[in-house]
Amino acid sequence: MTMSTTDIQKSETQQVTRMSNGRRTYVPPVSIYETGDKLVLTADVPGATADDIDIQVEQRELRIHARIADRMPADAKPLLTEYGVGDFRRSFLLGEDIDADSIDAKVEHGVLTLTLPKTEAMRTRHIPVKAVD
Amino acid sequence: MLTKPVSRWPLGELARELDRLFADFTPEGLLSYGTQPALNLWEEGNMLVAEAEVPGMKLEDLDISVAGNQLTIKGERKEEVKDAVFHRRERTFTSFTRVVTLPTEVDTDKVEATLRNGVLRITMPKSEAVLPRRIEVKGS
Numbered sequence: 001m002t003m004s005t006t007d008i009q010k011s012e013t014q015q016v017t018r019m020s021n022g023r024r025t026y027v028p029p030v031s032i033y034e035t036g037d038k039l040v041l042t043a044d045v046p047g048a049t050a051d052d053i054d055i056q057v058e059q060r061e062l063r064i065h066a067r068i069a070d071r072m073p074a075d076a077k078p079l080l081t082e083y084g085v086g087d088f089r090r091s092f093l094l095g096e097d098i099d100a101d102s103i104d105a106k107v108e109h110g111v112l113t114l115t116l117p118k119t120e121a122m123r124t125r126h127i128p129v130k131a132v133d
Numbered sequence: 134m135l136t137k138p139v140s141r142w143p144l145g146e147l148a149r150e151l152d153r154l155f156a157d158f159t160p161e162g163l164l165s166y167g168t169q170p171a172l173n174l175w176e177e178g179n180m181l182v183a184e185a186e187v188p189g190m191k192l193e194d195l196d197i198s199v200a201g202n203q204l205t206i207k208g209e210r211k212e213e214v215k216d217a218v219f220h221r222r223e224r225t226f227t228s229f230t231r232v233v234t235l236p237t238e239v240d241t242d243k244v245e246a247t248l249r250n251g252v253l254r255i256t257m258p259k260s261e262a263v264l265p266r267r268i269e270v271k272g273s
Contacts, residue, residue: 029223029224029225030221030223030224031214031219031221031222031223031224032219032220032221033214033217033218033219033220033222034217034218034219034220035216035217035218039220040214040217042224043224044186044188044189044224044251045188045251046186046187046188046250046251046252047186047250047251047252048250049250071184071252071254072173072175072177072182072184073177076175076176076177076182077175077176077177078173078174078175079174079175079176079181079236080172080173080174080175080233081173082171082172082173083171083173083186085173107250109188109189109190109191109248109250109251110186110187110188110189110250110251110252111188111189111251
């Protein structure tokens, strides 16, 4: 039996909004897709720059944390508040088929993109066929 | 025997109840249609500031206009990935139009929009006509 290469995660270790130090922490929406020999994870982390984002892999748990500072001055008068501003956090448990040492991360326009290469063993290998006379 | 009147449209009642409930949370004079993008709006001195989270969008994907006391934000969030097998798809890609009636008139010539790290910020100085004026009190 081979392990599924079709899922980055076996389980999600954190899913709900929670409070931390009196501020709310938000779960960013995430998409995960597979192309060729890698999985790509994209997450919406508006307001975050590369310096604000901390990514850790420990015991195959991938942890994403983006620190977001308040943008509305404390003395401003709110007129409409449809979303809250706070840190983004989300964790995933990586499957054995992901090469955790080769994960690449970049952030652009508030979208974090993680590239997760599959381990050598899990890649699709193309076997050349020799013609035999 | 007295019976309590039963509404034929219990859901209609519920909707009205909800409308009434949410009316309490909507500041007076703020009317809005469209739900995307979610907006935060605040007053900062003599300015109104509107902010929306639009991750992945570029300025050219957005069309912002202000007329009188009406702010309109149009945009299209484009899906950049094609030909991939998705395992999870929580990020959404849509076109939207959002119109918000501001509580005061703003100086449309001085409205500025900046987009930084997926956060759109629109600063709108209040129009001179609505700024508070100080009336000197003369002594006799």
